[in-house]
Amino acid sequence: xxxxxxxxxxxxxxxxxxxxxxxxxxxxxxxxxxxxxxxxxxxxxxxxxxxxxxxxxxxxxxxxxxxxxxxxxxxxxxxxxxxxxxxxxxxxxxxxxxxxxxxxxxxxxxxxxxxxxxxxxxxxxxxxxxxxxxxxxxxxxxxxxxxxxxxxxxxxxxxxxxxxxxxxxxxxxxxxxxxxxxxxxxxxxxxxxxxxxxxxxxxxxxxxxxxxxxxxxxxxxxxxxxxxxxxxxxxxxxxxxxxxxxxxxxxxxxxxxxxxxxxxxxxxxxxxxxxxxxxxxxxxxxxxxxxxxxxxxxxxxxxxxxxxxxxxxxxxxxxxxxxxxxxxxxxxxxxxxxxxxxxxxxxxxxxxxxxxxxxxxxxxxxxxxxxxxxxxxxxxxxxxxxxxxxxxxxxxxxxxxxxxxxxxxxxxxxxxxxxxxxxxx
Amino acid sequence: xxxxxxxxxxxxxxxxxxxxxxxxxxxxxxxxxxxxxxxxxxxxxxxxxxxxxxxxxxxxxxxxxxxxxxxxxxxxxxxxxxxxxxxxxxxxxxxxxxxxxxxxxxxxxxxxxxxxxxxxxxxxxxxxxxxxxxxxxxxxxxxxxxxxxxxxxxxxxxxxxxxxxxxxxxxxxxxxxxxxxxxxxxxxxxxxxxxxxxxxxxxxxxxxxxxxxxxxxxxxxxxxxxxxxxxxxxxxxxxxxxxxxxxxxxxxxxxxxxxxxxxxxxxxxxxxxxxxxxxxxxxxxxxxxxxx
Numbered sequence: 001x002x003x004x005x006x007x008x009x010x011x012x013x014x015x016x017x018x019x020x021x022x023x024x025x026x027x028x029x030x031x032x033x034x035x036x037x038x039x040x041x042x043x044x045x046x047x048x049x050x051x052x053x054x055x056x057x058x059x060x061x062x063x064x065x066x067x068x069x070x071x072x073x074x075x076x077x078x079x080x081x082x083x084x085x086x087x088x089x090x091x092x093x094x095x096x097x098x099x100x101x102x103x104x105x106x107x108x109x110x111x112x113x114x115x116x117x118x119x120x121x122x123x124x125x126x127x128x129x130x131x132x133x134x135x136x137x138x139x140x141x142x143x144x145x146x147x148x149x150x151x152x153x154x155x156x157x158x159x160x161x162x163x164x165x166x167x168x169x170x171x172x173x174x175x176x177x178x179x180x181x182x183x184x185x186x187x188x189x190x191x192x193x194x195x196x197x198x199x200x201x202x203x204x205x206x207x208x209x210x211x212x213x214x215x216x217x218x219x220x221x222x223x224x225x226x227x228x229x230x231x232x233x234x235x236x237x238x239x240x241x242x243x244x245x246x247x248x249x250x251x252x253x254x255x256x257x258x259x260x261x262x263x264x265x266x267x268x269x270x271x272x273x274x275x276x277x278x279x280x281x282x283x284x285x286x287x288x289x290x291x292x293x294x295x296x297x298x299x300x301x302x303x304x305x306x307x308x309x310x311x312x313x314x315x316x317x318x319x320x321x322x323x324x325x326x327x328x329x330x331x332x333x334x335x336x337x338x339x340x341x342x343x344x345x346x347x348x349x350x351x352x353x354x355x356x357x358x359x360x361x362x363x364x365x366x367x368x369x370x371x372x373x374x375x376x377x378x379x380x381x382x383x384x385x386x387x388x389x390x391x392x393x394x395x396x397x398x399x400x401x402x403x404x405x406x407x408x409x410x411x412x413x414x415x416x417x418x419x420x421x422x423x424x425x
Numbered sequence: 426x427x428x429x430x431x432x433x434x435x436x437x438x439x440x441x442x443x444x445x446x447x448x449x450x451x452x453x454x455x456x457x458x459x460x461x462x463x464x465x466x467x468x469x470x471x472x473x474x475x476x477x478x479x480x481x482x483x484x485x486x487x488x489x490x491x492x493x494x495x496x497x498x499x500x501x502x503x504x505x506x507x508x509x510x511x512x513x514x515x516x517x518x519x520x521x522x523x524x525x526x527x528x529x530x531x532x533x534x535x536x537x538x539x540x541x542x543x544x545x546x547x548x549x550x551x552x553x554x555x556x557x558x559x560x561x562x563x564x565x566x567x568x569x570x571x572x573x574x575x576x577x578x579x580x581x582x583x584x585x586x587x588x589x590x591x592x593x594x595x596x597x598x599x600x601x602x603x604x605x606x607x608x609x610x611x612x613x614x615x616x617x618x619x620x621x622x623x624x625x626x627x628x629x630x631x632x633x634x635x636x637x638x639x640x641x642x643x644x645x646x647x648x649x650x651x652x653x654x655x656x657x658x659x660x661x662x663x664x665x666x667x668x669x670x671x672x673x674x675x676x677x678x679x680x681x682x683x684x685x686x687x688x689x690x691x692x693x694x695x696x697x698x699x700x701x702x703x704x705x706x707x708x709x710x711x712x713x714x715x716x717x
Contacts, residue, residue: 032657035648036516036608037638040671041658423522 004077012072067410077397096123096145098177100202126153145180162386175203194384198375211354212237226341255323264330290348326357437700455504506564508598511552512605517583525695532699586652
């Protein structure tokens with residue numbers, strides 16, 4: 001037997017002791033009882049001590065203590081049948097694009113897994129499976145990995161396993177690529193109350209490169225001028241900026257491997273996109289690499305995979321695949337008189353638009369210091385205990401209602417005994 | 426109608442009579458000795474005729490034999506209107522469990538009413554009802570007055586600490602029986618009773634005492650006066666003898682003062698059956714025992 005909230009038992013025991021003490025203290029001052037001839041009693045201090053305790057008081061004390069303990073036990077919620085000495089595993093299997101060979105991760109998981117273990121396959125989201133069958137769906141995909149999502153799923157699974165095991169081991173099979181970490185990863189990992197067993201697998205090659213931009217538009221264009229300041233403008237590059245109408249040649253160029261055509265019309269007439277019913281103005285936009293604050297007209301409704309958004313969430317730039325490359329539509333029109341493209345925020349914002357198709361993949365392994373914060377054993381060396389993972393608010397005990405009923409019944413009995421005691425007095 | 430709970434009580438006091446302590450002055454014929462001497466059939470003595478006497482009362486045969494005019498005197502019998510005053514203060518609801526003092530007081534009041542009514546005397550009652558309003562049944566002889574008194578008494582609930590003396594002073598009856606525990610305005614009640622007795626009325630005091638007041642529970646208790654909640658005294662083994670002495674002396678003092686004032690004083694303890702108490706009340710010392 002175990003208790004979901006053992007501290008309630010301690011509180012109940014304390015309350016029982018207080019009740020016991022109050023009984024003795026209370027008896028030192030007798031109860032006020034009606035006696036019309038009280039005036040004939042000589043005046044004495046009413047703090048005089050009683051010399052004996054009536055039997056009814058002991059009965060009342062016992063009833064009260066039983067009621068208090070019953071309520072305490074009801075709140076503490078006894079649970080019977082929890083396994084003793086049993087260790088269960090939660091295996092996190094990386095299936096993101098950062099994995100070099102997904103067969104390697106699956107083989108590692110199969111080698112570690114046992115009956116009753118929980119396997120969670122994750123990329124940017126996590127999928128929980130009760131057995132190894134989940135590995136069949138853990139094939140590599142194009143989504144970036146997220147350790148935060150994996151740890152969150154592990155915490156939920158650990159809470160479920162806590163009622164049937166004593167300790168839980170968390171196993172992580174992943175290349176631990178840099179892009180799998182985010183700002184929340186460290187804090188979510190710290191919520192896991194034990195060590196993590198890390199099984200390293202080979203990572204996928206990255207696609208990071210230095211963009212070089214070519215454009216037929218002259219330096220008088222604000223965007224081109226801004227890019228020139230970065231120093232990436234070349235006569236022939238791997239990114240082409242089209243500030244006017246797209247041509248067949250531009251589309252054909254985009255189909256070549258790793259070519260990116262950024263169709264960024266300088267004005268309304270240069271685009272064939274669906275116009276908005278009304279052109280409105282909006283105060284900012286953001287990409288994964290930067291933010292621009294200003295007042296921009298919004299003329300089009302774009303379709304495709306968003307790579308930058310207006311401040312209200314509507315896509316401001318989208319990406320379409322085209323053969324081996326891709327075409328990016330950017331519906332952001334700058335005031336020709338504005339110098340916003342010459343400033344630093346523009347350079348941060350535009351970096352996302354110049355990344356390789358599908359976005360830059362930082363699949364290189366994270367630096368060792370970062371990895372140590374997740375799987376290092378300097379701080380926590382033991383397995384996570386079931387008690388530490390127990391999600392007490394969501395667990396219930398079938399004994400709780402009966403114990404509450406017992407406590408209520410004891411209170412009724414106490415009332416009846418008190419009434420009888422008074423009547424007898 | 427009298428409640429069924431009083432049936433046995435009324436049966437137990439059937440045949441009991443309550444004679445007036447002294448001759449009464451009522452002009453209405455009854456069973457009590459009257460101060461007036463008139464023309465009733467019960468001859469007492471002759472008296473010489475005086476100017477103003479009714480000539481029809483002259484004994485003509487004696488005039489013929491003695492040549493002197495005598496008139497026949499006879500002892501008249503008269504009624505004695507009686508009022509029962511019932512103390513309904515909070516102290517009468519003791520002990521709280523069974524309110525024995527109040528129950529005994531009600532039983533005595535109803536039994537005395539039945540006795541008085543059976544003697545042909547007017548009987549009434551004055552008591553405060555459950556809402557604190559004064560309920561008075563004026564002295565009557567008509568059939569059903571005992572039931573009416575029982576209803577009025579049953580409607581009362583002992584509470585509060587209303588004084589009894591003003592009620593006693595306002596009554597107009599030749600015989601007044603006060604049923605109380607004397608734990609309220611005892612001195613004022615005695616003063617008002619003296620005024621009534623000076624006016625020629627009979628006053629009977631029925632002092633109700635609870636057995637639990639005479640012998641409180643043998644355990645430490647903080648005794649609180651129900652009419653003065655702030656008065657709390659500790660009753661323990663060390664204070665019990667002093668309590669018993671003080672209470673006994675007070676009761677003796679009350680009996681002495683009331684008897685000295687000319688009232689009939691009877692102490693009734695709650696464990697005494699009401700019919701027995703009623704017989705002691707009507708046979709109280711100083712009360713005439715003559716039968717009509």
